[in-house]
Amino acid sequence: LNRRLAEFGTTIFAEMSALAVRTGAINLGQGFPDTDGPETVSEAAVRAIRDGRGNQYPPGPGIPELREAVSSHQRRFYGLAFDPDTEVLVTAGATEALAATLLALVEPGDEVIALEPYYDSYAAGIALAGGVRVPVTLRPRDGVFRLDLDELRDAVTPRTRLLLLNSPHNPTGMVLSPDELTAIAELAVERDLIVVTDEVYEHLVFDGAHLPLISLPGMRDRTVSISSAGKSFSFTGWKVGWVTASAPLVSAVRSAKQFLTYVSAGPFQYAVAEALHLPDSYFAAFREDLRAKRDLLSAGLTEAGFEVFTPQGTYFITTDITALGERDGVAFCRALPERCGVVAVPNSVFYDDRDAGRSHVRFAFCKRAETLNDAVTRLKRVE
Ligand code: PMP
Ligand code: GLN
Numbered sequence: 470l471n472r473r474l475a476e477f478g479t480t481i482f483a484e485m486s487a488l489a490v491r492t493g494a495i496n497l498g499q500g501f502p503d504t505d506g507p508e509t510v511s512e513a514a515v516r517a518i519r520d521g522r523g524n525q526y527p528p529g530p531g532i533p534e535l536r537e538a539v540s541s542h543q544r545r546f547y548g549l550a551f552d553p554d555t556e557v558l559v560t561a562g563a564t565e566a567l568a569a570t571l572l573a574l575v576e577p578g579d580e581v582i583a584l585e586p587y588y589d590s591y592a593a594g595i596a597l598a599g600g601v602r603v604p605v606t607l608r609p610r611d612g613v614f615r616l617d618l619d620e621l622r623d624a625v626t627p628r629t630r631l632l633l634l635n636s637p638h639n640p641t642g643m644v645l646s647p648d649e650l651t652a653i654a655e656l657a658v659e660r661d662l663i664v665v666t667d668e669v670y671e672h673l674v675f676d677g678a679h680l681p682l683i684s685l686p687g688m689r690d691r692t693v694s695i696s697s698a699g700k701s702f703s704f705t706g707w708k709v710g711w712v713t714a715s716a717p718l719v720s721a722v723r724s725a726k727q728f729l730t731y732v733s734a735g736p737f738q739y740a741v742a743e744a745l746h747l748p749d750s751y752f753a754a755f756r757e758d759l760r761a762k763r764d765l766l767s768a769g770l771t772e773a774g775f776e777v778f779t780p781q782g783t784y785f786i787t788t789d790i791t792a793l794g795e796r797d798g799v800a801f802c803r804a805l806p807e808r809c810g811v812v813a814v815p816n817s818v819f820y821d822d823r824d825a826g827r828s829h830v831r832f833a834f835c836k837r838a839e840t841l842n843d844a845v846t847r848l849k850r851v852e
């Protein structure tokens with residue numbers, strides 16, 4: 470294994486899901502729903518396979534139907550216009566979009582600023598591209614995680630190439646406010662930065678609506694916006710994602726993407742194209758379902774003695790275990806299946822400074838209500 474990858478080991482999600490399978494524990498670790506997305510959408514994938522659509526290599530940038538559907542989704546929800554032929558790129562999940570973007574835009578030695586704790590593929594993606602990771606740490610304030618804009622400004626140097634943002638934010642559930650996004654846009658313009666926005670939880674904002682950074686003044690040509698069908702339609706196994714950006718940026722990302730996977734699975738692209746045209750009521754019901762589950766798990770974790778940082782978005786809750794008399798999230802998560810039959814993820818693996826999130830543990834609530842109730846009952850018994 471080369472030096473770029475040696476520090477990363479096995480992802481926490483694989484480790485914790487394997488632990489859940491081995492112990493039969495309830496898996497609130499890896500973020501995947503325990504109920505599949507709409508049947509009409511899975512039927513569309515089956516139909517595509519049967520009808521022989523997408524069974525052979527689809528076009529490199531993605532099938533036209535899906536690029537058009539992405540474009541029309543961006544118009545419907547955000548009033549943004551993207552040319553489906555030049556400004557939309559279909560990828561193998563948001564993960565490939567992130568990797569291809571970093572590989573396409575980062576020169577060895579360039580600095581990439583990322584909000585910490587960060588989704589684990591960011592660090593590895595930056596490393597594969599030869600970039601230097603510069604974390605800006607989110608900290609709890611009044612029960613929620615927040616970004617310190619001064620810290621962000623101070624992190625920018627002449628070597629900064631990219632700013633990698635994620636809002637709604639995994640694992641903290643933080644959602645950047647319109648004022649914060651405006652300040653970030655001003656900074657990006659002033660310092661001539663490209664901003665990569667990971668918006669996979671765009672439909673899971675519990676108060677107000679998601680605001681894409683690319684819609685703000687000066688950002689249209691310097692933002693690479695990334696999203697995924699896995700999260701919005703509960704088909705994480707399909708691995709269909711996309712990039713929307715200006716034509717030169719999409720073209721750059723495509724240059725890298727074509728040598729990573731070339732293309733992603735054809736029939737799923739037809740199905741996701743249909744999913745993106747689902748009525749507004751689908752997206753509202755999806756959000757309300759998860760809001761109720763957030764409230765259920767937040768209340769249960771609080772009763773069980775965890776300090777809960779209530780998420781404003783995503784399907785994750787970050788907690789602090791100090792009040793339970795625990796200090797180390799990694800040890801706690803490794804022992805939790807034995808102690809009470811639940812799997813969670815230690816946030817410290819999402820930090821450069823492993824001490825920073827040491828007592829923080831993440832729980833996913835994209836699960837059936839009875840599963841969440843069962844998990845809470847077990848967590849109250851944790852010895
Ligand atoms: N970004 C974030 C913040 C995530 O939580 C995830 C996990 N779904 C991804 C990217 C990767 O998405 P995908 O499964 O579409 O590759
Ligand atoms: N995004 C999911 C999470 O944060 C997991 C994705 C993965 O397993 N790579 O839990």
